[in-house]
Amino acid sequence: MNPSWAGEAGAGEVGIWAAHMGSPGAGAQARNARRGAPPAGRTDEWLARRAKRFAWGTAPADLIAVNPPMARTERRNLRQREQLFDTPDWLKQKQCPHKAKYMAGPRIQPRNITGKEKLPDLIDATFLAYNGARLREGVQLFTNRMLEPDVTVGLSVSGALTPAGLGCSSIIPLIKAGFVDWIVSTGANLYHDLHFALNFPVHAGSPKFDDTDLRDNDLVRIYDVVIPYSDGLMATDEILREIMLQPEFQKEMGTAELHYLIGRYAAEWERKNGLKDVSVMAAAYRAGVPCYTSSPGDSTIGMNVAGVELRGSKLRVNPSIDVNETTSFVLAAKRGGGRSAVVLLGGGSPKNFMLQTEPQIQEVLRIKEFGQDFFLQITDARPDTGGLSGATPSEAVSWGKVDPARLPDAVVCYTDSTIALPLMTHYALARRKRRKLRRLYDQRAACMKALTREYFTHNKVKMIDGSEPDLG
Ligand SMILES: NC(=O)c1ccc[n+]([C@@H]2O[C@H](COP(=O)([O-])OP(=O)(O)OC[C@H]3O[C@@H](n4cnc5c(N)ncnc54)[C@H](O)[C@@H]3O)[C@@H](O)[C@H]2O)c1
Numbered sequence: 001m002n003p004s005w006a007g008e009a010g011a012g013e014v015g016i017w018a019a020h021m022g023s024p025g026a027g028a029q030a031r032n033a034r035r036g037a038p039p040a041g042r043t044d045e046w047l048a049r050r051a052k053r054f055a056w057g058t059a060p061a062d063l064i065a066v067n068p069p070m071a072r073t074e075r076r077n078l079r080q081r082e083q084l085f086d087t088p089d090w091l092k093q094k095q096c097p098h099k100a101k102y103m104a105g106p107r108i109q110p111r112n113i114t115g116k117e118k119l120p121d122l123i124d125a126t127f128l129a130y131n132g133a134r135l136r137e138g139v140q141l142f143t144n145r146m147l148e149p150d151v152t153v154g155l156s157v158s159g160a161l162t163p164a165g166l167g168c169s170s171i172i173p174l175i176k177a178g179f180v181d182w183i184v185s186t187g188a189n190l191y192h193d194l195h196f197a198l199n200f201p202v203h204a205g206s207p208k209f210d211d212t213d214l215r216d217n218d219l220v221r222i223y224d225v226v227i228p229y230s231d232g233l234m235a236t237d238e239i240l241r242e243i244m245l246q247p248e249f250q251k252e253m254g255t256a257e258l259h260y261l262i263g264r265y266a267a268e269w270e271r272k273n274g275l276k277d278v279s280v281m282a283a284a285y286r287a288g289v290p291c292y293t294s295s296p297g298d299s300t301i302g303m304n305v306a307g308v309e310l311r312g313s314k315l316r317v318n319p320s321i322d323v324n325e326t327t328s329f330v331l332a333a334k335r336g337g338g339r340s341a342v343v344l345l346g347g348g349s350p351k352n353f354m355l356q357t358e359p360q361i362q363e364v365l366r367i368k369e370f371g372q373d374f375f376l377q378i379t380d381a382r383p384d385t386g387g388l389s390g391a392t393p394s395e396a397v398s399w400g401k402v403d404p405a406r407l408p409d410a411v412v413c414y415t416d417s418t419i420a421l422p423l424m425t426h427y428a429l430a431r432r433k434r435r436k437l438r439r440l441y442d443q444r445a446a447c448m449k450a451l452t453r454e455y456f457t458h459n460k461v462k463m464i465d466g467s468e469p470d471l472g
Pocket of ligand 1: 159189299345349379415418
C-alpha cells in the first residue's frame with residue numbers, strides 16, 4: 001500500500017475504501033495523476049467531492065463515506081431500479097393507441113370457488129386462460145352466436161364418442177333441443193350407438209386391463225371402455241344385417257337415408273326395451289336430423305353392407321348423394337338469408353366432409369360464395385404436421401371453407417371432446433331456449449332442387465346427353 005494514500009485518507013471507512021484500491025506503483029501513480037488522482041494532502045476533500053458526484057443527491061458526508069463511489073454499470077442498474085417505482089417521463093409521454101384494445105378482456109381476478117356456483121357461471125368466471133379460455137369462448141360462441149334462429153348448425157363427430165356415453169349424455173339432448181341441424185359422423189360412432197338401442201351393455205373399464213385376458217373372456221376394449229364381443233358386437237351385427245335385408249333398403253341411397261332407415265328400427269328397439277333417448281340414430285330419426293358418414297365402408301355398418309351384398313342385397317351406398325345434399329344445406333342456409341355454422345368434435349374425415357361443402361359450392365359448382373360463418377373445433381391434433389385434423393380455421397380460409405371476414409368467430413379448443421362436449425351441452429341448454437326443429441332430412445329434395453338450379457344458372461352446361469336439365 002502506498003503510505004501516502006493510506007495516511008492521507010486517514011482512519012475510517014474512506015481509508016478502508018482507499019485501502020481496497022490497492023497501492024499504485026510508479027506507473028499507476030502516473031496514470032492516477034492523468035485521471036485526476038488526489039494530489040497529496042487533499043485526499044479527504046477529493047474523495048468527498050468525488051463520492052458526492054456519484055451519489056446523486058446530497059447524502060450526508062458519513063453516508064458518502066460508507067457508500068463509496070460506484071462503477072458505471074452499477075450506477076446504471078441502480079438508475080433502472082429506481083425508475084421502477086415511478087412511471088418514467090419517457091413512458092408517460094409514449095403514445096399507446098392500441099393499449100386499451102389489448103386490455104379489453106376480463107381482468108384475471110376470479111372469486112374463490114365455493115362449490116355453490118352454477119356450471120355456466122363457473123365457466124364464465126373461472127375459465128380465463130389457455131385452453132380453459134378457449135373452451136369458454138367456444139361454448140359462448142356456440143350458445144350466443146351459433147344458436148341464433150337464422151343459423152344452420154352442422155356437427156361433425158370423430159373419435160369414439162358414442163361408446164364413451166357422449167351420444168346419450170350430450171348429442172341426443174342437442175338434437176332434441178334443435179341445436180344441431182345436420183350431422184357427419186364416423187360410421188363407428190353410429191355403429192356403436194346401436195348397442196344402446198338394443199340394450200347391449202357397454203361398460204367403463206380401465207386402460208390397464210390385460211388385453212389377452214379380455215380376448216379370452218370375449219370382450220373388446222376401446223381405451224377404458226369394454227364391450228362384449230359375441231353378445232354385444234356380433235349380436236348387433238346380426239340384427240343390423242336382418243334390418244338391412246328389409247325391402248326398403250333394397251336400392252341405391254345416400255348415408256342420410258341409410259341411417260334414417262336404421263334409426264327407425266333403433267327407435268323401435270328403444271321402445272321395445274323400455275328405454276328413452278339412448279340412441280343418437282333414433283333421436284336423429286325422430287327429429288329429422290340427417291346423419292351422414294364420410295367413409296361409408298369404414299365401419300362395422302359398412303362391413304355389414306358389404307356382407308349382405310354377397311347374399312344378393314341391392315343396397316348400394318352412393319357417397320355423391322351425400323356430397324351434394326350436405327352442400328345443398330349450406331347453400332340453402334345462405335340463400336335463405338341465414339348463416340352456416342360448423343361444430344367439429346375431433347378431426348378426421350367427418351371434419352373435412354363437413355367443411356368441403358363450401359369448396360364444392362365455389363370450386364366445383366362455380367357458385368359465388370364466401371365460406372362458413374362460424375367455426376368451432378374441439379381437437380387434440382396439432383397444426384404443424386400438415387394433417388387435416390389439426391388444420392386451423394385460418395388455413396381453412398385459404399381453401400374457401402371459412403369466410404375470412406368471419407375469422408374472429410372461429411375458435412379451436414385443444415382438449416378432449418369427452419371433457420368439452422358435456423360442458424358445452426350443459427352451458428347451451430342452461431342459457432338458450434330450445435330452437436324449432438329445422439327437419440333438414442325432410443327438406444333434402446327441396447334443397448337439392450335449389451342447388452341444381454343455381455348450378456345450371458351459373459354454368460353454361462347441359463346434361464351430358466346434350467339435353468336441357470330438368471329444373472322442375
Ligand atoms: N367398429 C367400428 O365400426 C370402428 C371402430 C373404430 C374406428 N372405426 C373407423 O375408423 C375411422 C377412424 O375413426 P376414429 O373416430 O377412430 O377417428 P380418429 O380417432 O382418427 O379421430 C380423428 C381425429 O380426431 C381427433 N380426436 C379423436 N378423439 C378425440 C377426442 N376424444 N377429443 C378430441 N379430439 C379427438 C384426433 O385428432 C384424431 O386424429 C372411422 O372411419 C371409423 O368409422 C370403425
